[in-house]
Amino acid sequence: MSKERELPLLPLRGILVFPYMVIHLDVGRERSMAAIEQAMLDDRILLLSTQKVTEIDSPQPDDIHTIGTLAEIKQLLKLPGGTMRVLVEGKQRGKILEYIAEEPYFKVRVEEDEEGVSDITPEIDALTHGVIHQFEEYAKLSKKVPQETLGTVLGVSDPGRLADIVASHLNLKIGDKQSILEALDVAERLERLTEIIMRENEVLELERRIGLRVRKQMEKTQKEYYLREQMKAIQKELGDKDEKQAEVEEYREKVAQGKFPKEVEERALKEIDRLEKMPQASSEGTVVRTYLDWIIALPWTQISKDKMDIKRAEKILNEDHYGLEKVKERILEFLAIRKLTPKMKSPIICFVGPPGVGKTSLAKSVASALDRKFVRMSLGGVRDEAEIRGHRRTYIGALPGRIIQGMRNAGTANPVFLLDEIDKMASDFRGDPASALLEVLDPEQNNSFSDHYLDLPYDLSRTLFIMTANTVHSIPQPLLDRMEVISLSGYTEEEKVNIAKRYLVPKQLKAHGLKNAQLVVEDEILLKIVQGYTRESGVRNLERQIANLCRKVATRVVKKEWMTETLTPEMLEELLGAQRYHFEKARLKPEIGAATGLAYTQVGGDVLTIEVVPLPGKGQLTLTGKLGDVMKESAYAGRTFIRSHSRELGIPDDFYEKTDLHIHVPEGAIPKDGPSAGITMATAMASALTKRAVPSDLAMTGEITLRGNVLPIGGVKEKVLAAHRAGIKKVILPEQNRKDLEEVPKNVCEEMEFHFVSRMEEVAQIALLPVAESEEYLGSRNRFPIFGEGDIPGAVQTPEHPIS
Template sequence: MGISSNKRTLPLLPLRGLLVYPTMVLHLDVGRDKSVRALEKAMVGENLILLVSQIETHVDDPEPEDIFRMGTIARVKQMLKLPNGTLRVLVEGLNRASILNYLDTDDDHFTVEVEEILEEEEHDAEVDALMRAVLHQFEQYIKISKKITQETLASVTDIDDPGRLADAIASHLTLKIKDKQDILEAVDVKDRLERLLKILSDEREVLELERKINQRVRKQMEKTQKEYYLREQMKAIQKELGDKEGRAGEADELRELLEKKNPPDEVRAKVEKEIDRLEKMPATSAEGSVIRTYIDWLLQIPYNEAAEENIDIQRAEQVLEEEHYGLEKIKERILEYLAVQKLVGRLKGPILCLVGPPGVGKTSLARSIATALGRKFVRVSLGGVRDEAEIRGHRRTYVGAMPGRIIQGMKQAGEVNPLFLLDEIDKMTNDFRGDPSSALLEVLDPEQNNTFSDHYIEMPYDLSKVMFITTANVLHNIPQPLMDRMEVIHLSGYTELEKLHIVKNHLLKKQMENHGLKSEQMQISDEAIYTVIRGYTREAGVRNLERQIGAIARKTAKQIVSGEAESVEVTPEKVKEFLGGERFRHGLAEKENQVGVVTGLAWTAVGGDTLSIEAATYPGKGKLSLTGQLGDVMKESAQAAFTYIRTRTETLGIDPAQLETRDIHLHIPEGAIPKDGPSAGISMCTALASVLSGIPVSKDIAMTGEITLRGHVLPIGGVKEKTMSAHRAGIKKVLLPIDNKKDIEDIPESVRDELEIVLVEHMDQVLEHALVRD
């Protein structure tokens, strides 16, 4: 193709977002003042004007640098003034033209000197090949695009001129102005066809991607619309059948709950799957109710909800002091735990086990800890639990299946970090249904309970944020592996002084409120409280004491209501009038020194107690008889004591002959109560030594300790409880094994001050203190 040029001077019309190729005929709306004047100038002359595109469409008043250098000379064929002041013109593109320079004129429009480019048709094999390739690509583009009609393709196919063909195809494509300008600036026809071929190829790829995306979106929309349509149909059918909204409405409601709950991803996937199953179930299906119950459980357990902890040590100490008198070591341990938790943010464990007799305040102490921490309090009683499913839940295959006590407690709390009290952990038993204490191993192990498995829920549940506290009366019923996971804190009984303070600070106010009494209507003296403690209760805790105070309040209320008195002052005499004669004998364990009668000390589930041990001899053959429902350990202790006596007859002043001619009977009263334990050895030995030597035993002494065949005194447990029971019984001197010296500091100071505590190492020392020689 040959190219020639021709210089001209023409008015310039800048176009925004539009480009005109040679041979194109189209309408333009012109509104800018400069453009209108350029058109008027063109109409005065040869009706020719240069149309050039702006580089940026947003520029309203373009300067020469804002306009491309290559444009199209067009003939203005028609011009019409519209009512809004704009001009509508019909233009026909003629030839390409390149701006040489802008001419300064007085007119308020651009006049430019241009070089008009004249093309002459010229064919060769390469040009023909390019034309065919361009036409083929354009045909494929039309098939995918479907925005251009087949008539347009036919009209383009008829064009023989390669340059004109390229311009015609470019004018029909939806391209950016820059890409269209590239085609316009390609003066060489081969270059123009190659550029167009690349643009067509790129556009085809983009259109293919668009088509794939549209198909994917359409399929998804069709599926969603189909599901919606079917659901609406199902609702309509169920409505006609009188099934209200049926499963579909139920499923929608559950989906809303799921969105509000926002559980972890695996739980969400499980719930969505179960909702889909539920939706497909007939309304009358029995399995539908099972699935619904399961979904309800999954949606009601807390996953992310947590109580905001604000650990204030001073406030926690104040709460514990207000609600509990005494228990200093336990309070200190709890405050240490809170202090560490505040420093580290989150502490794994510890799992505390509060061990002590009934009524000492284990459960109420756990409740106070929850109050101090600002956590929800959940209590689960394990007394009598013998089925493993009580802890781990039942599998959903069983009728009436439900989660275990742990998951039920978490649902009750509604938060992932409650204080969880497992009460009476020592009362669990096991049978053919499994061992629930073994199931608790996973719950109470800080390394395992972040993935606790409940048979009903069937998904790991995180218990690591829960603070577990357990309670027990005795330790020997708790399996060792379970004990190993807990930190044991012993709560022993209260002294009489502590009980007095507990009554005055807590129980009295509570019982008066319960019985509708005002403070001026009932006053009770300290002596009266001591009378109740000593004569009407025998316990380590204060539960029975509270009942007796309640009975006094009841009697007082009756007298006030009946008009007998306006107020009642409770004295020791009034206590006896209200409660009857004293039920328990306190004071001295024995009223006088007696031969063969020793006061021993024992530990029981309700605290410490005194134990009278009696020995008597009668004619026989040297046999030892034991009565009082003694266990094997105590029987063996008695045999060891008797053997020791036989080996020390000379030292003890015992006639060896009577060991062959007299039988000995050792008895511990209250035979209906089983007794066992390694702490009565020295007591029984002292009783035997007394009865065989005829020397009486001091009534003011009580003792505890185990004995060996050689007379050594071995350590025992429960020193605090035993010494407190001795103090309560009015004993003045207590003999303890020397190895129990470390336990003396656990004895309350008020008890230590009133008791003489003697540490003994050998049976000879025991007898020296216990036997009263004239």
């Protein structure tokens, strides 16, 4: 039979009190201390109930479990700091019916659970035996239950009381203990307790097995360590050192000291174990040793710290290179962004330009500005894919690819890596190295570059790759798609003189052991060397001529025939010989049937003279000069345009039936091709047929269509510089290339006159001199009457057919 009574409530945090359980409680909350003081004034009885959430400091009625334990205060001790220590003894279960008051303490009406001696039914008897058996097993596994406690528990005859005592000795979660406390029915309480003890026993058994396994492993490791130390001690005493064991230990020590990625370290240790088990003279041992040496020598995590001083970088670039303003600006932009976002993926930069314009030295300057290691790899003539990816270790003499070799030479994981002459790669039956480079140069996948020899992912994402190429056209498109192309055009004569003055002359004087005062080269002499002894976009030949000059002077210095002198034009010719090139390279005077074109080759811009001679015949077109298919098609298109506009040009309509045309481009041994000679060929043919001369100081470039439209072309800057070097004053360019003139140096633009055209008629009007002015340029050969007696093409201009 149960009865109700009003009692103070003491909420508990992280602890639960069962009936028949004696425990000390430390109390510090004001409500809790007020409840204890009230209980002491009454009959020392209060209700202990656990909070649902331990972290709540000021619980509300909903935060406290309904079922708790009525307890008697046995002892009260006030501690310094205003807290209390209370010794309580659980009596019986109690259920909160309602909260009467919440201040200054919780006062509740409680229904007492008057639990008497339980009737022992067969089910309860079986459950009791099960609990006893499981508790004995628990005591054996946990080793936290004293033997005296086990004896006391086993001596309890009442099943309900036994369940409470056993539960109080188990190391359980509060939720599990509360579920046992809330089980008012004895059979249900015993069943829950059995389930919980069995679960705890399973966990303890698992912990025991794991502990046993770990202990065995530790014993094995300790035993091996002990035996190894004994072997070392014995060998030391005997003076017999095992070279193989010493080598293995050295490798292990290097792997332990090196900062390798986990996957690399595991592979290295595995290979070391293989080496340890191999016979000393095994040939495979050499392969494993080489592989381990490569793994240990590679910079997996070593990174050099970048110097992000933009002003310092700008100073270095200006000291090392003259001109190239846009290129320097792009490099400084990269450094600035690198400073703002250090984890940015490095771009793949490709410098494209003629030989000798400073592509390789620019890459060195970038490395110097960043204070990074510099590695150079030439790709010229590389045909084997294994050059990039390496050979598999199954081959005799296998080695990693040149990318991994370069990283080893650098010693850091973030060098500046120069891949030189990327446009000179080839492919054959041994593979396609350009395709192998895709993984290296793709920022999305080069963080796990796989070399066939290493067979381990290597992170190349921190490496700054710089390519160099002479032309973009021969770079495979998928490879080009992954690069940022920065074009370097040829130098003007003024830039060449400045480069020679600042860099080349001091460098060659030092290389040849001459003092600065022994050979003084003025700017006008340098200009003569540039104009008369070199014909190039870069400065390599210029440097060779300066070196040649220094050799001649050095010989005279040794013979004591040379004193400290300033070079004069006469002395220059004496030392270097007569000039090899003339300023007016294109043509000395206007000619009929000859037009000057501009071409863009692998070595930069060049001047191209196209000659056309009309001959009596049946309308055949002969092309010589080793022309490519594109130039041949341009010639046919130009002739068709002239046929369709013969009346406007003053040419008989049937000229193509009576006249053969021979088109020739001098220097026949050199292959020539490209889409920019269309208007030049058409102009040369029109000049030959109309007997109208083309000015010698005029050059042109542009493609032509059958309808006479002039199409845009590439390489404007290089072509204009070539025309400037050749002494040409006027240049005809397609209208759509007007914007490209911004790249041409201002001093060159000021010295030249540009005509922008969109139709072939405009070209003819600019390029063809009037017939009267062309008379003096008619040679004996050109005076031959091709079309008919007294019929000179171009001599008559009618209103119906004006001459363009």
